Amino acid sequence: MQFDSLADFMAMGGHGYYVWSVYAIGLAVLVINLMVPLLGERQLIAQAQKLRIRELKRAQAEAESGQQK
16 A cells, blocks of 8 residues: 555545544553553552551550550
């Protein structure tokens, strides 16, 4: 497929709007598919850290209450 100019390439023989919108949607789907797991991983790590801190505080409180008895 050969085009005489960049404008002809962008127009894609009158189908440019369809062609480029499909490329844009496809690219958006790929980006979303990459970003969602990365953001989910960050949230999971943050939740695990909060849980670890909570468990350490509980263990420390239990140890302190055991020493006082």
